[in-house]
Amino acid sequence: MTEPQDSVLPIRWGIRTDIRDRRRNAARAFTVVNQRHDQIERRSGNLRDAVDGESPLGRYAAAEVEERVDAIETRPAALGKAH
Incomplete structure (x- = not known):
């Protein structure tokens, strides 16, 4: 039987890998959300300008x-x- 201390390091490495992967996925998701937000801001600005007669x-x-x-x-x- 393996000692508990021999099992801890591989578990920690696995957790670190999972955390790193989740951070990367979250960063990608936020990039997409930020791009969509910027697009909506541009469209609403154009609409606001049109309503105000600024076209x-x-x-x-x-x-x-x-x-x-x-x-x-x-x-x-x-x-x-x-x-």
């Missing part, structure tokens, strides 16, 4: 509306000066 198309449309409003505001002033 290039939104800026163009807002500038066009602003030009029309300015034109409408200057017409009555010009008509008042002509009479």
